[in-house]
Amino acid sequence: MDREEKEFRFAIMGAGNIAGKFCDAIKYVGNAKVSAVASKSMERAQAFAEKNGVGKAYDSYERMLKEEKPDCVYIAATTDAHYRLSLMCVQHGVAVLCEKAMFENSLQAQEVFSLAEEKGIFVMEAMWSRFLPAVKRAKEWVERGLIGEMVYAEMSIGFRAEKDPQNRYYNPALGGGAAYDLMVYGYEIMTWLVGRPVESVQACSVMGDTGVDLTDHILLRFAPKDGSPAMLASCAGTFLAGVEDRLVLYGSEGKIVLPGPHYASEAFLFDKKGNLSVHFRDDETINGFTYEAEEVMRCMAEKKTESEVVPHSLTRECSAVLERLAHR
Numbered sequence: 001m002d003r004e005e006k007e008f009r010f011a012i013m014g015a016g017n018i019a020g021k022f023c024d025a026i027k028y029v030g031n032a033k034v035s036a037v038a039s040k041s042m043e044r045a046q047a048f049a050e051k052n053g054v055g056k057a058y059d060s061y062e063r064m065l066k067e068e069k070p071d072c073v074y075i076a077a078t079t080d081a082h083y084r085l086s087l088m089c090v091q092h093g094v095a096v097l098c099e100k101a102m103f104e105n106s107l108q109a110q111e112v113f114s115l116a117e118e119k120g121i122f123v124m125e126a127m128w129s130r131f132l133p134a135v136k137r138a139k140e141w142v143e144r145g146l147i148g149e150m151v152y153a154e155m156s157i158g159f160r161a162e163k164d165p166q167n168r169y170y171n172p173a174l175g176g177g178a179a180y181d182l183m184v185y186g187y188e189i190m191t192w193l194v195g196r197p198v199e200s201v202q203a204c205s206v207m208g209d210t211g212v213d214l215t216d217h218i219l220l221r222f223a224p225k226d227g228s229p230a231m232l233a234s235c236a237g238t239f240l241a242g243v244e245d246r247l248v249l250y251g252s253e254g255k256i257v258l259p260g261p262h263y264a265s266e267a268f269l270f271d272k273k274g275n276l277s278v279h280f281r282d283d284e285t286i287n288g289f290t291y292e293a294e295e296v297m298r299c300m301a302e303k304k305t306e307s308e309v310v311p312h313s314l315t316r317e318c319s320a321v322l323e324r325l326a327h328r
Contacts (some may be wrong), residue, residue, distance in 0.1 A: 008032040008297050009067055013061050013085050015039040015048035015075035015206060022074050023052040025289035032297065038064040059086060065092045072122070072296055078168050079175025083108040086123065092113050095122040097296050100188070101180035105323040113312040122300050124292070124307045125315045126261055129186045131291030133282040134264035138249070138256050139193050141269055147251025155190055155247040155261060157182050158238035169239055170210045177212035178237045179205065179325035185262040186218060186235030187318045194233060196222040198317065203323040208235050214239045218324045236268045256315060263288065
């Protein structure tokens with residue numbers, strides 16, 4: 001049997017809720033399965049494996065890599081472990097799909113991507129939002145010029161995180177902070193939809209008592225493109241309030257609104273007078289993680305080391321912005 005005809009084997013590092021969502025997503029992906037899971041706790045790994053129908057459980061990440069030799073590892077551990085586990089996978093010649101934010105700083109990103117490119121290993125940050133049909137439809141509207149010349153954009157995202165100094169939101173040792181949890185979406189979704197090089201970034205954050213950023217703001221200046229002038233985009237994120245999650249792209253001929261852009265299932269197109277022209281509703285997606293898994297499989301089948309949708313350059317740039325917000 002040819003390699004291309006074999007079942008694609010994912011393994012998972014981390015046994016939390018998001019790992020369970022990924023495991024569920026693979027059920028809807030053709031010719032793929034989750035063959036193993038590893039956690040720091042064997043009890044957690046075994047419980048996860050039993051609950052999700054995964055064949056093997058490990059309490060050692062490295063032993064799983066050596067014994068299972070998976071096609072790709074999905075890293076679902078807390079942010080502080082992403083760099084170490086990504087580097088471990090690449091050193092063992094295993095492809096990586098790592099949860100966002102993939103790195104805490106740009107030096108980590110540079111080291112992992114440089115090694116992966118040198119060894120020819122596929123690596124991608126799991127920015128699932130860029131693949132969602134509603135987000136893709138909004139990008140298509142922009143590219144078709146349906147809102148004319150884009151002149152400004154804004155995005156807000158936030159919720160009241162449980163105030164516990166030991167949880168993943170407030171604990172710096174776990175990679176806590178709004179930058180890594182929320183503003184990674186702001187930068188990576190906004191740049192995808194605007195589709196222009198970022199000329200400059202202004203970044204501002206409010207720090208909490210535990211040493212993590214609780215509220216962040218970035219102002220992106222995008223370069224001129226195709227005769228259009230430079231434009232600004234504002235992105236805000238917070239752990240302190242249940243703000244309205246939405247992204248708005250304003251153009252000379254209308255606007256596009258994406259409610260809940262990081263998990264979007266709808267997109268609204270308005271004309272110049274503010275009348276609704278098109279309401280796109282995604283009624284087909286069951287689990288949005290399927291798209292990033294399929295992207296990994298497609299890219300690896302084509303012998304690529306990175307995705308055009310979530311390239312290494314994006315994660316490098318975003319990591320540099322996030323480290324400024326988080327003061328890491």
